[in-house]
Amino acid sequence: MPIPADASGRTAYELDRAHVFHSWSAQKALDPIVIAGGEGSYLWDADGKRYLDFSSQLVYTNIGHQHPRVVAAIKAQADVLCTIAPAHANDRRSLAAKLIVDVAPEGMNKVFFTNGGAEAVENAIRMARLHTGRTKIMSAYRSYHGATATAIQVTGDPRRWPNEFAPAGTVHFFGPFLYRSVFHATTEQEECERALAHLEQTILFEGPATVAAIVLESVPGTSGIMPPPAGYLAGVRELCDRFGIVMICDEVMSGFGRTGSWFAVDHYGVTPDLITFAKGVNSGYVPMGGVVIHDDIAATFDERAYPGGLTYSGHPLAAAAAVETILAMHDEEVVANAARVGSEVLGPGLRELAERHPSIGDVRGLGVFWALELVADRETKEPLAPYGGASPAVNGVLAAARDAGLLLFNQYHRIHVVPPCNLSDDEAREGLAILDDALSVADAAVLRAEPVLVG
Structure with a gap:
């Protein structure tokens, strides 16, 4: 791209190249x-x-960009209260949580707020390990779950390779993908059946009593947008129930309308134990993510303190943006x-x-x-x-x-x-x-x- 002719744009470009360290990039090759x-x-x-x-x-x-209702909500919240610690209750945070669980599957009535998707995955895994008392986390090779310490190791794609500094108890398996089937399937039904058989065998060889959670993108995003065949997510749900494993559905990318439903799991009639979200919850206007928690998991921490938290969990500006985004999505x-x-x-x-x-x-x-x-x-x-x-x-x-x-x-x-x-x-x-x-x-x-x- 040519350097901007506009003076202010040129200054922004020059300052970026001098001082901004970009993610996932060789810095000298960048031309933003x-x-x-x-x-x-x-x-x-x-x-x-x-x-x-x-x-x-x-x-x-x-x-979309600059939705007027969401921009106005952020401005209005800034006039009232820009920030408050997560230990306090706040009207926007409370309403955001209510609106999120209202569009989640039945039985999921609590929300733990984070600053983004990777932190949501980190905390969902922590909840699963504490709930089950187990360590191992299983996830698909064709997946991306974030760049923080555990999330990047649960990730299946090549960005994981240079970040595997220490084992995190993660095990990878092949999910269904008929176009490049590793199971020699010729139909969606065969792909589903063989992928589930492969997953069951992997669980058995790893030891069911050692597996805390299976983490799946309901519809894998960065790794290729591969809607699972009919019956696959239901089959994973059955395996999790049979072996006492927590089912975590990562909806950071697929959630909040992206697939034509509020959550992608809605297409498949499946209720996970935990759903991670971020991105579309407020169109990214202010950083926010979180975990939607099934009542059975939430009950684990009724009398036992949950050992995790973030300074900006449920930040009022982000929560105000989430409230107005969800309301606008309903109205429009x-x-x-x-x-x-x-x-x-x-x-x-x-x-x-x-x-x-x-x-x-x-x-x-x-x-x-x-x-x-x-x-x-x-x-x-x-x-x-x-x-x-x-x-x-x-x-x-x-x-x-x-x-x-x-x-x-x-x-x-x-x-x-x-x-x-x-x-x-x-x-x-x-x-x-x-x-x-x-x-x-x-x-x-x-x-x-x-x-x-x-x-």
């Missing part, structure tokens, strides 16, 4: 866009160029909009792109939570970028889309189409049209049989 503002599904940079945000940033602006039927746009516009539109672009190997998703699997060869399913790496072809798609005014979420060889839950049909079609053009870069690489290189 200076974002100056946003509204709804759009952002604009320091020079006034507008972008349609099909990334929802890190998949969290579920009600945002969850229903996500479901409809996904089924009527995004899903059909992405499948139509797959018919015309040889670089697309698979399309999958729910609501406004979709992934395109880019491949060098549809027959062999060779990814267009290596696992854990990048490639010129995929980077070219991202650059072409960005130049045309579309921001996408990318992981390795996948393009994730994850716009705000309240985007319009016209905005969805606008994004699809830009993506259509950008994919010609990937198609050209496929037709040239360009080798995949680690970037």
Whole structure:
């Protein structure tokens, strides 16, 4: 990206490059866009160029940028009380908790607030270990659960590798993913049955009495947006019940309307013991996460002190943003909009792109939570970028889309189409049209049989 021509934008860019240490990045390679503002599904940079945000940033602006009701609620709360310690009761914190449990599965009536998703996972695991008196945590290889000490080791993707400083009692297994089945399945039913058999065998070999929890993203996000086959989450629930294991569903990315339901578990009729959340609970306007706790787990700590907490747990500004976000989502039927746009516009539109672009190997998703699997060869399913790496072809798609005014979420060889839950049909079609053009870069690489290189 060129350095902004705008003087204030240029200053922001220069100060960023001099002083900001960015996450998940080699610092010298960075060339960030200076974002100056946003509204709804759009952002604009320091020079006034507008972008349609099909990334929802890190998949969290579920009600778009600068929603006026949420901005007003944050301002109003700042006039009343900017902060208060978690030991006190506060009206916004209390109401936020009530609104969250109202949309959670039945029997989940308590909320422990954190500052973000990784801390939510950390505390859910701590609760499970204390509740069961066991240590081991099982999670899928294709997963991401956060970057804090335990959460990164529960994570399955390659970001775990350089962070495994000490064992955390974690065990990984393969979840269901028919497109790249490790179980040699040919149908969703076979994939479900074989994945559950594999999980049961892993539990038995690890020792059921040693396993405190199974942590699963209800619909895996960063690792590929892979909705589980019908019956899988119910099967995990049965295994957990049989062996006395706590079922933790990570809904940090998939929760609060992203899949076209309040929580992704709603699609599968399953009630976990713990749900972790963050991101969409207040569209990321003020950092907030948390754990929704089933009554059976909460009762463990009725007379026994829970040994955990955070200075900013249930921060009033974040809670005010969460209250107004959830109320606005109800009033504006945002969850229903996500479901409809996904089924009527995004899903059909992405499948139509797959018919015309040889670089697309698979399309999958729910609501406004979709992934395109880019491949060098549809027959062999060779990814267009290596696992854990990048490639010129995929980077070219991202650059072409960005130049045309579309921001996408990318992981390795996948393009994730994850716009705000309240985007319009016209905005969805606008994004699809830009993506259509950008994919010609990937198609050209496929037709040239360009080798995949680690970037």
